[in-house]
Amino acid sequence: MIHEPPPFFHRGPSPLARLTFFALLAIATMIADHRFGALEAVRLSLSVLVAPLQQVAGAPAIAFSRLADYFASQDRLMRENSELKAKLLDYAAEAQRARLLQAEQDHFLAMTPSRSRFATDGVLAEVLSHGRNPFVRKLVLDKGLTQGIKAGMPVIDGEGVVGQVTAVGTFTSEVTLLTEKDQSVPVMLPRNGLRAIAVGSGKDGSIDVPFMPVSADIQNGDLFVTSGIDGTYPAGLVVARVTAVEKNTTYVFAKITARPAAGVDNHRFVRILTAQRPSPAPAEARAEERRPAKDRPAPRGRRQP
């Protein structure tokens, strides 16, 4: 006869069996999230549960910064004010020119079936916090699904591109910074029309421009703007300024380093560009091209862990 332990010793499966089960479950979760992005619903519903706790934890710091803002010295406010006025005058001339160009563009658009590649609509968002993932630097903004934010939307500040929305919660969204590893933006040099791809280096907030031939006409101080050919970033947004060009003829490619134009780390308000690029014209409009109408390309930014 087989001796069984008395029922009060029954504890269910052994710890090792449980470990195997839960470890496999965790690994399956990671694969589902990383490879297939299949767990957005789980993440969203969990974030609804977790959000109040996070708000409670973040409240003291936010209250402190509001208080500090309130007591900001008169002197600083006046200085800021005069700086902003000077900037406004700077921009006013450009804005008038842009209005003229916009009018011209509208006129041409009325004649052609293609649509605008420039950004117009946007939502102002406040930076709630720098995300708490030590491996990928992100910003958490106070606009989310309820304000119509979608993953893939570009985010800019007064100077240039900050990054791209990579995850959206109900009331918040996460922006992966331009300078993060593997974040890439298609760019061009307005000076000579040269196209390139700017890739975040992931360290010390700099951007690399890989795969440019040694003979490419790129100089120190050149300004890269978005080229708008990827369907994610509208054209003409300032991205980065070249800080170092290393042309070693023993290598095939030049080593080009740039600094982001936007204050990627130090802003309180940013703008999320909500206008998504329109899909290509319907197939019948381009019947002569004999190519199947492709969907808009997926957002470039790979969602990071």
Place this chain on the structure above:
Amino acid sequence: MRAADLTPVARDVMKLPAGPGLIFASLVGAYLFNSLPWGGWALLARPDLVLVVLVFWAMHQPGSVGQGLAFALGLAMDVGDSMLLGQHALAYVIVTYGAQVLRVRVLSFPILEQTLHVLGLFIGASAVIVLLNLLLGASFPGPAAALSPALAALAWGPLTWLLYLPGLRRMRRESAA
């Protein structure tokens, strides 16, 4: 056996099981601590109090806190820190298993030796998370990441004292009555 094993605190208080209220409150408190607006290298060095509290209950209250709760807490941490879902879950489940296996041994030591034991567990948890992120293509986080398990282990002593307190008070009340 050493004399320190038989201190009244270690023997008597834990005969009274801690209520689910205390367990829940301590875990929520630890989660709030983890959710404070950490940034920069402070974020890397942040001691994971949720893990400390989890290990504490897995050792002192193995009947009510186990690997299932560890998995759920790990998911909550992943959502809060906006990391890949499941990596904290994996680390927590492995560490909880370690706590279950080492439970009797660790609890027979006084606090200082307990701290060294749990330091090993916490280093294991950090290693799992760092390794997973390296696999995913992140760059090495730097030496500040080594501070996190050390600080978490330092929290073990004060936390043990803090979580004993309600039981102690209850014991005094009952012995007075």
